[in-house]
Amino acid sequence: MLDGRYLRDNLEAVRAALGARAGGWEFDRFVQLDDERRRLISEVESRQAERNETAKRIGELMKAGQRDEAEAAKERARVINDEIASLDGSLAQAEADVREMLLTIPNVPDASVPVGADENDNVETHRWGTPPEFGFEPQAHWDLGPALGAIDFERGVKLAKSRFVVLGRDGARLNRALINFMLDTHGSRGYREWSVPTMANADTLLGTGQLPKFADDLFHTDEGLYLIPTAEVQLTNLHRDEVLEAAELPLRYCAYTPCFREEAGAAGRDTRGMIRVHQFDKVELVKFATPETSMDALDGMVADAEFILQQLGIAHRTIVLCTGDMGFGAAKTYDIEVWLPSYGGYKEISSCSNCTDFQARRANIKYRSPGEFKGSRFVHTLNGSGLAVGRTLVAVLENYQQADGSVVVPEVLRPYMGGQDVIRAEAR
RNA sequence: GGAGAGGUGGCAGAGUGGUUGAAUGCGGCGGUCUCGAAAACCGUUCUGCGGGUAUCCCCCGUAGCCAGGGUUCGAAUCCCUGCCUCUCCGCCA
Numbered sequence: 001m002l003d004g005r006y007l008r009d010n011l012e013a014v015r016a017a018l019g020a021r022a023g024g025w026e027f028d029r030f031v032q033l034d035d036e037r038r039r040l041i042s043e044v045e046s047r048q049a050e051r052n053e054t055a056k057r058i059g060e061l062m063k064a065g066q067r068d069e070a071e072a073a074k075e076r077a078r079v080i081n082d083e084i085a086s087l088d089g090s091l092a093q094a095e096a097d098v099r100e101m102l103l104t105i106p107n108v109p110d111a112s113v114p115v116g117a118d119e120n121d122n123v124e125t126h127r128w129g130t131p132p133e134f135g136f137e138p139q140a141h142w143d144l145g146p147a148l149g150a151i152d153f154e155r156g157v158k159l160a161k162s163r164f165v166v167l168g169r170d171g172a173r174l175n176r177a178l179i180n181f182m183l184d185t186h187g188s189r190g191y192r193e194w195s196v197p198t199m200a201n202a203d204t205l206l207g208t209g210q211l212p213k214f215a216d217d218l219f220h221t222d223e224g225l226y227l228i229p230t231a232e233v234q235l236t237n238l239h240r241d242e243v244l245e246a247a248e249l250p251l252r253y254c255a256y257t258p259c260f261r262e263e264a265g266a267a268g269r270d271t272r273g274m275i276r277v278h279q280f281d282k283v284e285l286v287k288f289a290t291p292e293t294s295m296d297a298l299d300g301m302v303a304d305a306e307f308i309l310q311q312l313g314i315a316h317r318t319i320v321l322c323t324g325d326m327g328f329g330a331a332k333t334y335d336i337e338v339w340l341p342s343y344g345g346y347k348e349i350s351s352c353s354n355c356t357d358f359q360a361r362r363a364n365i366k367y368r369s370p371g372e373f374k375g376s377r378f379v380h381t382l383n384g385s386g387l388a389v390g391r392t393l394v395a396v397l398e399n400y401q402q403a404d405g406s407v408v409v410p411e412v413l414r415p416y417m418g419g420q421d422v423i424r425a426e427a428r
Numbered sequence: 429g430g431a432g433a434g435g436u437g438g439c440a441g442a443g444u445g446g447u448u449g450a451a452u453g454c455g456g457c458g459g460u461c462u463c464g465a466a467a468a469c470c471g472u473u474c475u476g477c478g479g480g481u482a483u484c485c486c487c488c489g490u491a492g493c494c495a496g497g498g499u500u501c502g503a504a505u506c507c508c509u510g511c512c513u514c515u516c517c518g519c520c521a
Contacts, residue, residue, distance in 0.1 A: 041478050045490045052490090055502040059446040062501095070501085077501035370457085374484075375475090
């Protein structure tokens with residue numbers, strides 16, 4: 001959410017900065033609604049002042065025993081109240097309209113973000129490692145996984161529905177090893193670990209920006225709860241309605257959770273394999289930083305996510321998303337893409353964003369810095385995958401496969417798999 | 429799931445219809461005292477919104493005592509609903 005007042009004062013600048021990103025957002029209608037809202041506030045409040053004055057006088061008249069005067073005043077108060085009630089209805093509508101608009105305008109891109117229309121205009125910032133060269137025809141994970149007993153697509157469908165997967169035997173163990181490796185690694189590098197609910201309420205989803213605009217992407221229960229699409233939702237909302245101390249910033253958090261995405265519109269993309277599924281595991285990174293340091297904090301977060309792939313020894317590259325490809329709440333986003341032989345290219349495995357004060361304003365997360373400024377200000381929130389576990393598992397299988405269909409376990413994961421160094425097919 | 433109690437400012441804790449943003453204490457901040465510190469004493473200490481001034485400095489108004497409704501000229505104070513916390517019982521990983 002943008003600051004309504006800031007938006008009013010910088011209307012044209014924001015309009016220009018958002019460009020196509022604004023979609024059909026009606027700037028002029030917003031100004032009209034906001035004018036109306038302000039007018040009504042003035043009216044209502046002057047009536048309320050009148051009402052308060054009258055009520056006070058009635059109390060004094062009653063005490064003085066002047067019943068007739070008191071009754072007359074009561075009648076006037078009733079009239080004023082009727083006026084207030086009617087104005088109040090209009091005001092509530094105006095405020096709802098303004099808020100609705102503010103909740104649906106995307107964040108303003110940072111000045112350093114390349115301007116572009118879609119993913120073709122994203123800019124690569126750097127690469128690490130070289131894609132493996134196989135002396136044989138490498139298999140895709142959707143062939144390799146089932147052959148190893150590591151991934152079972154059919155049974156995922158049987159147990160839930162399409163786009164759910166079951167991991168078996170070494171697939172399940174490798175998945176668990178990845179989660180623990182990621183958590184331990186981030187933990188040792190300054191991220192505080194949390195374990196959070198997998199369901200969240202509407203206020204929480206509103207705080208991070210999934211609601212109200214993207215309700216269709218979420219699974220929900222008939223009790224008004226939603227399955228979280230990412231731990232970012234919970235980690236960020238941990239501090240909803242709180243005031244942090246500048247001295248304790250930046251806060252660095254991480255958590256492992258399953259993530260659930262309905263993504264109705266995604267049908268047809270990545271239909272094979274477990275690249276795009278309704279439920280996947282992810283280790284998430286979240287930071288709370290001051291406005292002055294948040295862009296540096298973003299660079300650090302990207303490096304922390306990349307570090308996982310470097311430890312795993314898998315080739316990857318990092319790109320900065322252009323203005324047209326960024327998510328709703330982001331002011332700047334880096335995607336980390338991992339080399340997948342089955343794609344013959346790089347595939348997104350992490351997305352790290354600085355949401356600046358966009359989520360903080362929605363979730364009311366502030367910080368104070370005595371001596372620097374009075375009162376409190378909104379913090380900047382950042383989030384990034386560190387990493388998407390399912391896709392990392394796919395990357396390990398595909399990049400570490402051998403001619404005989406076995407898969408070498410990366411060195412750093414072996415302690416997490418009881419020393420096992422190779423995954424082989426076995427009779428079940 | 430059943431029964432009971434309760435949700436007030438950073439914390440503790442008053443306040444059961446009429447200048448209540450809300451007593452008091454603690455904590456925090458500033459000051460006096462001191463070589464310095466402690467103690468003591470004095471002062472100060474919430475936020476959103478609208479307007480003025482004009483820009484984070486102050487003034488005016490308004491709203492806020494879990495949330496949302498209701499009663500009333502007027503509610504922290506009365507009524508209803510929801511949420512949450514605590515105690516006891518049941519159930520359960």
